[in-house]
Amino acid sequence: MSKSFVTGFPRIGEQRELKFALESFWAGKTSFGEVEKVATELKKRHWNYQIDAKVDLISVNDFSYYDLMLDNIVTFGAIPPRFAGLSGYDLYFSMARGNANSVAMEMTKWFNTNYHYIVPELSRDVKFNLDSSKIVAEYKEAKEAGVKNAKINLIGPITFLALSKTTDGSNALDHLDALSSEYVKLIAELSKLDNEIIIQIDEPIFVTDRAAELASKIVPIYDTLASVADNVKIIFMTYFEHANEAVAQVVKSKIWAIGLDFVHAACQEEALKLLSNSDKVLFAGLIDGRNVWVSNLDAKAEIVNKIKAFIPDERLYIGTSCSLLHVPYTLKYEENLSIKEWLAFGVEKLTELRLLKKLVNGGDFCEIGSSLIEANRSAIASRKTSELINDINVQNRVKSLTKFDRDTAYEERIKIQKATFNLPELPTTTIGSFPQTPELRQVRNAYKKSLITKESYESEIKKYIDDCIKFQEECGLDVLVHGEPERNDMVEYFGEQLKGYAFSANGWVQSYGSRCVKPPLLFGDVSRPAPMTVDWITYAQSRTSKIMKGMLTGPVTILNWSFVRDDKPRSEIAKELALCIYDEIDDLQKAGIKIIQVDEAAFKEGYPLRKENIPAYEKFAVDCFKLSVCAANASTQIHTHMCYSEFNDIIKTIEAMDADVISIETARSGNELLKIFKSVGYKQEVGPGVYDIHSPRIPTVEEIAAQINALLEVLPKSQLWINPDCGLKTRKWPEVKPSLENMVKAVKIIRMS
Incomplete structure (x- = not known):
């Protein structure tokens, strides 16, 4: 037996x-x-x-x-x-x-x-x-x-x-x-x-x-x-x-x-x-x-x-x-x-x-x-x-797709964007999230359980956004984020607003160390019934004269960080997700948001382990990213972020994604990843992480300045953004504030040198 x-x-x-x-x-x-x-x-x-x-x-x-x-x-x-x-x-x-x-x-x-x-x-x-x-x-x-x-x-x-x-x-x-x-x-x-x-x-x-x-x-x-x-x-x-x-x-x-x-x-x-x-x-x-x-x-x-x-x-x-x-x-x-x-x-x-x-x-x-x-x-x-699975409108929209590219080439877009934004050299920003405090989690949980009113919930979220903006302005960051206080997870948050998703109460999976994620359950055809981020991002933009980034999760990452139905090709599901992000970008730029970050943290993660299967994955992954951002006007700058990855074998694929700015995690690997971008003549701008957010230690000004100088050995100032290597959600404010302050101080030193 x-x-x-x-x-x-x-x-x-x-x-x-x-x-x-x-x-x-x-x-x-x-x-x-x-x-x-x-x-x-x-x-x-x-x-x-x-x-x-x-x-x-x-x-x-x-x-x-x-x-x-x-x-x-x-x-x-x-x-x-x-x-x-x-x-x-x-x-x-x-x-x-x-x-x-x-x-x-x-x-x-x-x-x-x-x-x-x-x-x-x-x-x-x-x-x-x-x-x-x-x-x-x-x-x-x-x-x-x-x-x-x-x-x-x-x-x-x-x-x-x-x-x-x-x-x-x-x-x-x-x-x-x-x-x-x-x-x-x-x-x-x-x-x-x-x-x-x-x-x-x-x-x-x-x-x-x-x-x-x-x-x-x-x-x-x-x-x-x-x-x-x-x-x-x-x-x-x-x-x-x-x-x-x-x-x-x-x-x-x-x-x-x-x-x-x-x-x-x-x-x-x-x-x-x-x-x-x-x-x-x-x-x-x-x-x-x-x-x-x-x-x-x-x-x-x-x-x-x-x-x-x-x-x-x-x-x-x-x-x-x-x-x-x-x-x-x-x-x-x-x-x-x-x-x-x-x-x-x-x-x-x-x-x-x-x-x-x-x-x-x-x-x-x-x-x-x-x-x-x-x-x-x-x-x-x-x-x-089950009737829960199929949506003929979604299926017809996917079948009718013809456009995947932006209307303007990068070389023209970047000229328009630089003239519009007027940012200093080595512009500073963060990847998007700020600390998810116990108090913030309690507010979200109380609202989810109907223990507080919608008005009370929104008031607390706005207060957190206001505090994030105040700190970023005092710190001296150039491009701000709203901190994502309304979001439990970068995929689950979007999944909760999409048709075709379900959610567990306790479906936690270990990501690293004590860090756990709760992937949503993608079980049917996916569509976006209503805007998902516009209200919060436009509120944040109304509270500052600086540029506020819109923060979205990309279709490939939503796919790779969900538990995905196994009765339909993943390439088709990714197109459904891309159309949801397309609609969101269109609404954001119409609401006056000038920079939109579409995170593809899990882009490399989805790669097949055998080379014979890679071309098919790369085609649908690149096509779906491009589809999701092709609603953006030439003056709307599209950023993306990728987590820990080896890029040497996919750098041409990243180039084909045609994002205006890519931020990557390099803090634990020096400038080695960046050399890959130089070796292929990468034209777009890059934000290499200058300090490691997965560690609780606070980097000194001197450490960050040395890291930036190492980056400048590879790429010119005109091509570099300065940021931490990932979102700050898992860190605590006593770590985040001095680290970002030191980052901005280090940039000012480099700008003067």
Whole structure:
């Protein structure tokens, strides 16, 4: 009979318990012991969920206080020199968040997800030094909690090094033998913990195009790891795409099993043929770990039957396509969600997995199981036929699209804009949001629950906007923002005003550290019934003589940061979203707003992991951005913002978007990203982030001035804007005010030099 597994489980807590414990500790209100207490309770609860669902292999070491890559850095002693002298949680959180003396380590997206990981920093002189204490302790903790069928999760050495950066131009992969030696020591220690030890080693780098260059490293490294102890079984785990190059090597190796994603790479016939002629066990990811729609269990069972034509039952585990980290915890708190029957969050996916295992293994269902299967079939059928899904007017408007470009070329637009705005060189601004204070959240929450009147709510929001404007004017910023006090989230806020969206009450997903987002649920054809931002932006503009930026989220980011219906091409859905932003820009400029920022923070995040799929994505992503902004007149300046990304491979695509100004996150990477813009002769203006907002530390005037001078080594003053590297929503005012004041002071120094 086929058995079941879960690749990994969320850790932030079903009601964000870990988030609140961490933030209380960071604020100095509680001890780290309180955080540890919460973590212990969460791990036990998460294991029990999986025990109750009869999962055959339950993950251990998928829990982290901040990030699993950061945990790997600590486990193998790859500590950057600037953190020397620190230890324990002081070291751990300083690397993640920075401290008074040292900037935090760089952070970027985990493949094409919205999860961020800490990027390892290596040099040719790095010396690895194993510390297995966290992993060993968690395994023992799981056994004491009743987990009899544990598998230990690790990030693999090849992926770890492939995702690392070096500070001296050396090649991180040159350390593969040295790092693998530490993995050998680790496996030797773990082998002593039980009669049989199963270790899931995640190597998702092999679902990317880098697999071609790295595949030859699998057999020598993993044969060594698989030979450490007779009682150790290794799963070579991949997810998010096909891993054909890796499969071709794994079948030659001593590795016990390989994990493949049958959701995002549904057709795996090449891999199955290779595996059928080997003795390898297959861990087939069938329950979608990245989306929230209920699984069609009958269709999943058909896929399993096709797999069984190649792989016998005794060599087959069925499970999640990736870690459930990427979906919300549970639907049990969702009392008013109209589309609830169409959804499955993390805990519900465990039930789906249990039912699927029963379906594919045969046998009779109990009464409860039978009713659950029928409920699944009913949900699949109702979703196909519901009138909530289809809007013929939206469909016809998309079909009739012909225009995607602005009427005036950039070279002409910029002349008109410079004459209109008369801004100083190195104009200063922010990315958009200001701190979301507890008081502000309370006001929004009270209004949402009808505890205060609309008049009281609007009065409080206007007061916050007034305070933001007053501070920005006193600080000396050149282009202002209204601070976004009315917005809970940069995607959810817009989704709430669009037809075709639904919203969870507790559907939180970890983005990084303690930061969580609550993606809206895009379930039907999308349209904009009314203006979404015009009233607040025009109010803000009426309170200042300086230029006020309109702030919108772009169509590709709304798409990538939503849980999107899986019954229609994403390219068509993106066009629907672009038309909503088009209408909003048209209304904003008619209301007198001269600069409009259309954030595409998740543009790069949506890129396919295989190059053969990239052209189609780039075409619809660029077309949809251009469609959304082509309503703008020549005198209306369009800004966009992109979060942590590697731009060298997409710089021509960014150029094709034809934004007037792009702001990017560069504070943790110096001016390296900016050099890419220079190398291609990028014409438009750029706002590289001059300080890191993800760290609570306050940068000095001298630091920011040095950063600006480094930027000026790459691009001229005439092409640069000065801003923080991201929105300030997650920071506190005592950090924000001096940081921005120092930024403006630094700019004034540079202007005079």
